[in-house]
Amino acid sequence: MIYELNETHDPALKCRVESAHNPETEFPIQNLPLGIFTKGNKTPHIGIAIGDRILDLFECGKRGLLDGLPLPLLDACAAEQLNRLMALDPELWSRLRMHVSRLLQTGEKAKSLAGQIDDSLIPMRSCTMLMPARIGDYTDFYASIHHARNVGSMFRPDSPLFPNYRYVPIGYHGRASSIVVSGTSICRPCGQLEHPGFAPDFGPCRMLDYELEIGALIGHGNPLGKPIRMTNAESHLFGICLVNDWSARDIQKWEYQPLGPFLAKSFATTISPWVVSMEALAPYRCPAPVRDPDDPAPLPYLFSSENAQTGGIDLDLQVSIYTERMREDLQHPAGVSCSNLTNLYWTFAQLVTHHASNGCNLMPGDLMASGTVSGVDKSSRGCLLELAWRGTDPVLLPNGEERRFLEDGDEVIFSAHARRKGFASIGLGECRGIVAPAVHQSNFTHS
Amino acid sequence: MIYELNETHDPALKCRVESAHNPETEFPIQNLPLGIFTKGNKTPHIGIAIGDRILDLFECGKRGLLDGLPLPLLDACAAEQLNRLMALDPELWSRLRMHVSRLLQTGEKAKSLAGQIDDSLIPMRSCTMLMPARIGDYTDFYASIHHARNVGSMFRPDSPLFPNYRYVPIGYHGRASSIVVSGTSICRPCGQLEHPGFAPDFGPCRMLDYELEIGALIGHGNPLGKPIRMTNAESHLFGICLVNDWSARDIQKWEYQPLGPFLAKSFATTISPWVVSMEALAPYRCPAPVRDPDDPAPLPYLFSSENAQTGGIDLDLQVSIYTERMREDLQHPAGVSCSNLTNLYWTFAQLVTHHASNGCNLMPGDLMASGTVSGVDKSSRGCLLELAWRGTDPVLLPNGEERRFLEDGDEVIFSAHARRKGFASIGLGECRGIVAPAVHQSNFTHS
Numbered sequence: 066m067i068y069e070l071n072e073t074h075d076p077a078l079k080c081r082v083e084s085a086h087n088p089e090t091e092f093p094i095q096n097l098p099l100g101i102f103t104k105g106n107k108t109p110h111i112g113i114a115i116g117d118r119i120l121d122l123f124e125c126g127k128r129g130l131l132d133g134l135p136l137p138l139l140d141a142c143a144a145e146q147l148n149r150l151m152a153l154d155p156e157l158w159s160r161l162r163m164h165v166s167r168l169l170q171t172g173e174k175a176k177s178l179a180g181q182i183d184d185s186l187i188p189m190r191s192c193t194m195l196m197p198a199r200i201g202d203y204t205d206f207y208a209s210i211h212h213a214r215n216v217g218s219m220f221r222p223d224s225p226l227f228p229n230y231r232y233v234p235i236g237y238h239g240r241a242s243s244i245v246v247s248g249t250s251i252c253r254p255c256g257q258l259e260h261p262g263f264a265p266d267f268g269p270c271r272m273l274d275y276e277l278e279i280g281a282l283i284g285h286g287n288p289l290g291k292p293i294r295m296t297n298a299e300s301h302l303f304g305i306c307l308v309n310d311w312s313a314r315d316i317q318k319w320e321y322q323p324l325g326p327f328l329a330k331s332f333a334t335t336i337s338p339w340v341v342s343m344e345a346l347a348p349y350r351c352p353a354p355v356r357d358p359d360d361p362a363p364l365p366y367l368f369s370s371e372n373a374q375t376g377g378i379d380l381d382l383q384v385s386i387y388t389e390r391m392r393e394d395l396q397h398p399a400g401v402s403c404s405n406l407t408n409l410y411w412t413f414a415q416l417v418t419h420h421a422s423n424g425c426n427l428m429p430g431d432l433m434a435s436g437t438v439s440g441v442d443k444s445s446r447g448c449l450l451e452l453a454w455r456g457t458d459p460v461l462l463p464n465g466e467e468r469r470f471l472e473d474g475d476e477v478i479f480s481a482h483a484r485r486k487g488f489a490s491i492g493l494g495e496c497r498g499i500v501a502p503a504v505h506q507s508n509f510t511h512s
Numbered sequence: 513m514i515y516e517l518n519e520t521h522d523p524a525l526k527c528r529v530e531s532a533h534n535p536e537t538e539f540p541i542q543n544l545p546l547g548i549f550t551k552g553n554k555t556p557h558i559g560i561a562i563g564d565r566i567l568d569l570f571e572c573g574k575r576g577l578l579d580g581l582p583l584p585l586l587d588a589c590a591a592e593q594l595n596r597l598m599a600l601d602p603e604l605w606s607r608l609r610m611h612v613s614r615l616l617q618t619g620e621k622a623k624s625l626a627g628q629i630d631d632s633l634i635p636m637r638s639c640t641m642l643m644p645a646r647i648g649d650y651t652d653f654y655a656s657i658h659h660a661r662n663v664g665s666m667f668r669p670d671s672p673l674f675p676n677y678r679y680v681p682i683g684y685h686g687r688a689s690s691i692v693v694s695g696t697s698i699c700r701p702c703g704q705l706e707h708p709g710f711a712p713d714f715g716p717c718r719m720l721d722y723e724l725e726i727g728a729l730i731g732h733g734n735p736l737g738k739p740i741r742m743t744n745a746e747s748h749l750f751g752i753c754l755v756n757d758w759s760a761r762d763i764q765k766w767e768y769q770p771l772g773p774f775l776a777k778s779f780a781t782t783i784s785p786w787v788v789s790m791e792a793l794a795p796y797r798c799p800a801p802v803r804d805p806d807d808p809a810p811l812p813y814l815f816s817s818e819n820a821q822t823g824g825i826d827l828d829l830q831v832s833i834y835t836e837r838m839r840e841d842l843q844h845p846a847g848v849s850c851s852n853l854t855n856l857y858w859t860f861a862q863l864v865t866h867h868a869s870n871g872c873n874l875m876p877g878d879l880m881a882s883g884t885v886s887g888v889d890k891s892s893r894g895c896l897l898e899l900a901w902r903g904t905d906p907v908l909l910p911n912g913e914e915r916r917f918l919e920d921g922d923e924v925i926f927s928a929h930a931r932r933k934g935f936a937s938i939g940l941g942e943c944r945g946i947v948a949p950a951v952h953q954s955n956f957t958h959s
Binding site for chain 2: 201202207227229232237238239241242254255259265266267313321322323324325326327328329332364366420422424425426427428504
């Protein structure tokens with residue numbers, strides 16, 4: 066089920082929040098992403114980003130602005146996390162979106178409620194964003210064939226792609242407890258490092274990297290033992306956010322065989338706080354990626370004609386790095402790559418169906434990340450491992466600094482924008498994290 | 513911190529529950545494992561297994577039997593899951609154990625309370641056991657070198673063990689949502705199956721297997737970014753249970769490169785409902801496994817002298833299979849292998865310290881499983897893949913049936929017992945699961 070275009074997508078909508086008309090805003094009235102915020106350590110509330118404000122859904126409920134919506138929806142809007150809302154029927158998500166869009170429009174309908182609405186709008190800069198949901202399970206996929214081929218060719222030049230790649234949406238379970246919200250600083254991890262010919266030692270990671278990913282948050286789930294067909298897969302998607310799957314390449318290289326990445330990833334994963342709904346993304350849907358003529362068709366359980374036609378999302382992705390020196394010199398962050406979500410070999414619907422194809426139960430709030438979204442061109446590579454080609458071709462920053470991997474004090478900033486002629490442009494907000502030095506641990510074998 | 517022996521371990525203790533003196537019981541008064549039960553769909557309560565009864569801690573609290581214990585402990589004992597109890601200081605776990613031991617002893621102290629105590633004891637057979645904790649993250653290790661070597665030699669005869677094995681406690685993140693409690697039937701999963709030379713197809717797994725494991729449940733956790741030293745690692749362990757890490761070997765073989773097992777495992781993991789505390793296990797502690805003279809010493813961050821001396825647990829493990837034909841013929845389940853937890857190359861303390869060594873935060877209720885506990889001998893192999901050597905050497909059951917892998921209707925039963933001369937023998941209870949046929953899915957490419 067791809068959402069149909071409706072009134073909420075109309076680019077001509079007028080919003081009572083002036084900043085929502087700023088051409089720079091990522092949060093025009095056509096977006097309406099959901100998140101969890103707190104102001105001054107008060108109880109967290111669900112909010113909707115609109116221009117430079119947050120519409121506080123708890124306050125809206127208290128002031129009667131949500132009257133007329135079904136009770137389960139009202140209950141879910143008063144919660145401290147999005148999980149209850151996620152667990153509801155998608156039809157109710159749509160009702161909420163339409164309702165909020167009309168509240169925020171400058172039409173007759175909302176005029177009589179103007180006072181209450183304005184009282185429920187809070188300046189975004191006075192709020193702290195929290196994790197949008199309690200993430201029970203986090204799965205990280207490997208859905209960009211360009212990323213898989215680049216990384217594979219560094220480690221296995223003769224056979225960069227394993228024979229399964231074009232058939233199986235490759236993925237692995239990630240660590241849920243260490244997922245943090247944008248703005249949290251990231252401690253450089255320690256771990257075992259290989260020294261070929263010598264024993265490994267234990268110390269701070271020297272090859273710290275980011276990975277540019279998009280994550281889908283699961284709405285309602287499926288019972289254990291009941292797979293999800295492709296024709297239903299989209300209805301299980303609640304929305305998307307940015308994901309930085311921080312990676313310790315040296316720890317990863319030594320530990321990953323034979324069971325895959327573990328401590329190289331589990332020290333932290335950052336997500337952006339705003340969840341952009343699948344309905345908001347409706348105007349930017351596009352065909353699933355066209356495969357090479359030599360590529361096999363997806364197996365039947367991973368195919369639907371709707372998915373082939375509209376399973377993709379045309380979403381521009383950007384990575385910037387903001388080093389300590391740039392901050393000291395009052396410069397801007399430096400863009401290092403631009404990619405697009407259409408670079409994925411598999412769609413999110415295919416990832417959902419594959420994930421549940423063995424009967425695995427997905428739960429509201431589960432995070433399914435795409436894997437690094439690299440494209441064909443060098444400029445679209447989604448991690449430093451690829452951009453600097455394993456350290457052999459350092460990235461030159463505009464201020465003359467070079468990066469093979471991340472240094473302490475580097476801040477990594479992801480952003481994402483969907484644009485289509487005749488429609489508003491919307492953004493996902495930012496996913497940021499600054500690298501803090503490793504915590505001193507005794508017991509290091511080397512100094 | 514290994515618990516010291518105290519009054520609760522005294523083999524001479526007399527218990528007011530007669531069945532706790534049955535030489536066959538796994539739950540004498542020296543054990544006192546914790547679990548969550550429900551009777552007739554009532555609210556779940558925390559219970560303690562004693563002989564063939566369950567001591568209902570909620571009822572105990574209501575009747576004043578826990579009076580005198582600190583308030584946070586009383587609160588935690590009234591919860592519907594063990595997580596709050598797990599999050600407390602280990603000293604409080606000990607207070608609860610001592611308190612309950614004295615309530616159940618036939619001494620003067622409990623005489624005046626006899627009526628209330630008896631009213632809080634429920635026949636185990638009238639109860640349904642539930643998941644003991646909300647498991648946030650599940651990690652599966654690979655801590656038996658014998659298992660790693662056996663499996664490695666099937667797929668890589670020239671180099672069965674990767675060079676990292678003797679340095680790194682290899683592990684991967686598992687799926688938390690599909691962990692189920694003993695007694696839940698297990699649907700045979702479907703998945704992509706390889707047909708060398710042809711395209712893969714999608715259908716029911718043909719190489720379904722069990723894996724005999726022990727799981728440690730985490731007590732209090734560590735903050736993100738704060739590793740756990742070896743000298744503190746034991747204090748983070750709340751207790752242990754049996755784990756069956758069901759595995760679809762054919763799905764696994766095709767999907768696992770390069771990111772490790774995923775759908776081959778995530779369809780279900782079964783755990784036993786009773787959590788045996790680390791304090792109950794104190795009499796059965798033993799040295800960490802002695803390494804081969806050629807093996808490297810553990811890196812310093814994974815070493816403590818206490819762990820070397822008492823990091824192991826001498827725990828006998830048994831696997832039985834109960835086929836449909838055995839049930840029809842009213843036979844007993846057939847034992848197929850016996851192992852011991854001392855077959856592990858790494859101790860649970862080392863697994864905890866390694867897991868948190870990159871700053872990863874462990875949380876109360878997290879499950880850390882050992883990986884398949886295979887020993888040197890054939891009779892101690894902990895999965896059918898090893899026992900029947902990839903199907904080449906079928907297991908002959910006493911009634912003449914053969915097994916290469918599990919068939920529909922097979923029930924797999926794990927049990928575990930700790931025994932030491934001069935002490936009571938205790939058990940972990942059972943971990944059972946019966947294989948149900950695959951759910952019919954259309955979209956199969958082959959019939």
